Every structure is written in structure tokens, then in C-alpha cells.
Amino acid sequence: MRHPLRAVLLAIGLVLAAIGPALAVQPGERLQDPALEARARALSAEIRCMVCQNQSIDDSDAQLAKDLRVLVRERLSAGDDDDAVRDFLVARYGEFVLLKPRFEGHTLILWLAAPVLVAVGALASFLAWRRRARVAADGRLSAEEEAALARVLSEDQRGMP
Incomplete structure (x- = not known):
């Protein structure tokens, strides 16, 4: 009788873990332009949440991650390209903010x-x-x-x- 209960609890846990990242980006944060929103989501997946540290800001529901998601969308709306947004965040937070560091000397x-x-x-x-x-x-x-x-x-x- 324990085994079916374990299976149900495991299934519930997996479903909750799968929908967790989907809840991170709030509807109010999304951009109206689908192309800009897609770029923002792609960039957000590359940026480290400085609170969670092993999650991207796209997956994290921390307040700092929300602020960074909004900042990324503001920069994209202002006309910055993806590299300019990355450079801005690296200048502000250091290379650690990138989940995948750049291939450079340091x-x-x-x-x-x-x-x-x-x-x-x-x-x-x-x-x-x-x-x-x-x-x-x-x-x-x-x-x-x-x-x-x-x-x-x-x-x-x-x-x-």
C-alpha cells in the first residue's frame, strides 16, 4: 500500500518541479512584441540569479531575478542588442552573472x-x-x-x- 502512495507523491513532485520555472516570469513582465519577448527569454536563460546562483533569472522567482528580467526587457526595448545587454550586466555584476562564461583569457x-x-x-x-x-x-x-x-x-x- 505504501508503494502507490510513493508513486503519487513522486508524480506530484515532478509536476510541481516542472511548472515551477514557468511561474517565474510574471505576465506583467512580458513584452508585447513576441520577437523581443523571445530574445528576452533567451537572454534570461543565460543570466545567473545572484540569489539562487544555480538558476537562471528566467527560472528564479527571487526579487532580484525579477528586477534583472525587467532590466533585460527595458534594455531590449530601448534598442540594445543581446551583446550590449550582456556587456551591461557583466559590467554591473561581473562575469559571474553569466551562466556560461565567455571564452577569454581570464x-x-x-x-x-x-x-x-x-x-x-x-x-x-x-x-x-x-x-x-x-x-x-x-x-x-x-x-x-x-x-x-x-x-x-x-x-x-x-x-x-
């Missing part, structure tokens, strides 16, 4: 660290595998290992009836 480590670490891990795994394969292929015991094995086997045979 953000180079953000872009290159993950691929370099994956490559180093893959190389280390390959070298460990190759070393293990070489030892397994050789299959011979050293003189010390053979002596130790002979000693264990002779002790084992003496102890058996």
Missing part, C-alpha cells in the same frame, strides 16, 4: 580544466591497465615468490592427513 582555466583533467585521468588509467596487462601476460613468478609458494605448499601438504 576564463581560460574554466574552459580547459575539465578536458585536461579527463585526458590526464584517461592517460593514467591506460598506463595502469597496460602495466597490469604486462604483468599478467608475463605470468612467471620471481625466485622469491617461487620459494615462498614452495614453502607454503610443503607446509600445507605436511599438515594434511
Whole structure:
């Protein structure tokens, strides 16, 4: 009887999580021009909410996110292009406001660290595998290992009836 209740609660939770971002942009914030509104929504999806930090301002219902959504729409209505709006927000809040940082000199480590670490891990795994394969292929015991094995086997045979 518990399992159907869990399934219902999980379904309700998933529905609420799915509609949460849809409630972030209020009807009063939307622009009349559908093309401008589409640009505003696309830009809002790229801008980090400074309160929530792992959400875009398009998904967040924080007051600062609302203020930033309104600011983005005001700048677009004033005739700014998308890059000008991004530049304005970066100048005001820093590079952190962008969910996807720009590929520049000071953000180079953000872009290159993950691929370099994956490559180093893959190389280390390959070298460990190759070393293990070489030892397994050789299959011979050293003189010390053979002596130790002979000693264990002779002790084992003496102890058996």
C-alpha cells in the first residue's frame, strides 16, 4: 500500500518541479512584441540569479531575478542588442552573472580544466591497465615468490592427513 502512495507523491513532485520555472516570469513582465519577448527569454536563460546562483533569472522567482528580467526587457526595448545587454550586466555584476562564461583569457582555466583533467585521468588509467596487462601476460613468478609458494605448499601438504 505504501508503494502507490510513493508513486503519487513522486508524480506530484515532478509536476510541481516542472511548472515551477514557468511561474517565474510574471505576465506583467512580458513584452508585447513576441520577437523581443523571445530574445528576452533567451537572454534570461543565460543570466545567473545572484540569489539562487544555480538558476537562471528566467527560472528564479527571487526579487532580484525579477528586477534583472525587467532590466533585460527595458534594455531590449530601448534598442540594445543581446551583446550590449550582456556587456551591461557583466559590467554591473561581473562575469559571474553569466551562466556560461565567455571564452577569454581570464576564463581560460574554466574552459580547459575539465578536458585536461579527463585526458590526464584517461592517460593514467591506460598506463595502469597496460602495466597490469604486462604483468599478467608475463605470468612467471620471481625466485622469491617461487620459494615462498614452495614453502607454503610443503607446509600445507605436511599438515594434511
